[in-house]
Amino acid sequence: MFTLRQLEIFREVVRARTTVGAAKALNVSQPLVSNMIRQMETKIGFPLFERFGNRLVPTPDADEIYQDSDSIFSIYQAFTHRIEARQRSESGHLRVVGTPPMANALIPRALKEFVSKRPAVRVHLDTRRITGVLESVQTRTADIGLGLNPPEREGLAYEVLAMAQMVCVFPPGHPLENKLALTSQDLAGVPLILYEQNSSLDLAISRDILTAELRAQAIAEVRYSSVACLMAEVGMGVAFVDSLTASVGDRYRLSARPLFPSQPVPICLITRKGEPAKRIQANFLAELRRSPTLTALQEFGGEMPDRDR
Template sequence: MSSQLATSNLSLRQLRAFLAVAQESSMTRAAAKLHLTPSALSMLVRAMEDDLGARLFERTTRRLVLTEAGQQFLPTVERVFEELEQGLSRLHAAQHMKDSLLRLVATPLLASALFPQLIASFRLQHPQVRVELLDGPVDSLPALVRQGHVDMAVCTANDDSVDLLATPLYADTLMLACHTSHPLAEQREVAWQDLLSEPLILLRHGSGLRTLVDQAFARWSRRIQPAYEVSQVATALGLVAAGEGVSVLPSYAISRAQALSPVSAIATLALVTPTVSRQIVALTKSGAEISPAAQAFMEHFKKHAGKA
């Protein structure tokens, strides 16, 4: 701590008085803002100037103007109150999160591929929060939010939950998964049209992922005849690893599978023309207050989802 700071008698009350006068350029208006008399406010500012050994305001008959010293000091005081406000907000949120319960639901793919690491890293930062995780079909998730069974549902954006608040969390890009020995594996990116003659391993109709894939292929007006239609991403990846075909899957699902099995013979390539992404959102009740724990988890998801 510097000797100047150690011997200073400045108080938050004085700093607040200085900031109010600087903002209002009037002792009368600043005093009303702080619920003080003008004379009491003037004494605070004068004592502050005496303590600093510098004049902070030029006094005229009409208004108060910051001196050069006051202009230099103002940004520092503004930062003090900004950081104080942020610190108090974090403290308030932490107090409200003590022994709180966060109830989450997600689709099975998200729950298995992204959530384990996200929850673990979230709990390291917020050990006082207990987390319950459910997984279920995407069409069942909005009802769980509406009925209050969960605080938040995490799924791909759709039109079936317009009555709920959808907060974007993460944009996931569809990628091509193929065997490392496949000729396409040598390329940096692959166009969708190049897949028309490939044995495709796709999820069954009814899944949001299959809908996106069909839409991407629709521009060539060709009905896709997959070599395999499966219900689980793990099954599709297993068939790809066995060399039975290629698949179009979310990037996070492929990354997670490769992390769990580093020796997997699966190559991942960017799909272009077009690049297809889908928005992962958090569904909460519209108009309802979001708990500090839920808000903290959403921010954590946004920051770390791409690293999970």
């Protein structure tokens, strides 16, 4: 029967008791307010106001319409506030899924900065193997996926956020600590902790480094870099891990050395191809790209100089 705009003007006239006051409050012209009230009265077939000089007094019918419209405007105002909050990315839901290295070393810090500025945002963080990350993004269980060296999959888009590399980790005081970088020859005869064959981190190490002879030295195979670090920490062997895991904070009591030639491993953002990011996702990604954790990886980047080892 009435538009939301008509009700808004009507309610302001009830409060102001003049069309001039209502027009000023709504920042519109006085004739527009008068015309809108006349249109409403024509449509319903009875007057909404009694005129006493310059004052407009609501009729009993108008008072009831005003009260009945309260709930409409409460909902409308709440909806408007939510829209405004979304414009500022201050509310909404963000669903992120990452492989364990991402969840252990990168995502929490970025989320902390993001949520500290947007306390009304609700975050769901899941941790899965890389195949599960791809599936979650593809099936819309997650908005954003993060992983190391992910395989291509149709329908998904990939962006390299930074380039980590594979390094070797071992307890402080290990003989390999005297090296600036490690070759496959340096690792000959050393007990090794490797990854399941053909996993993303296993494939990140070239066969020039991880030769058949070195594979034969494996004393254990693991799925996750965090487990590899724990096993190396207790002295079971030397582990290959990504530099993201090796470099974050002081989580592990380990020394790390890059491989030579360097073995780069991309840190990838995974989204659905052809779908623009929601505002809240775009703002989180901006925070993620500024992450000091990614910046810190630069110390592992690039080729090691050729020298006596």
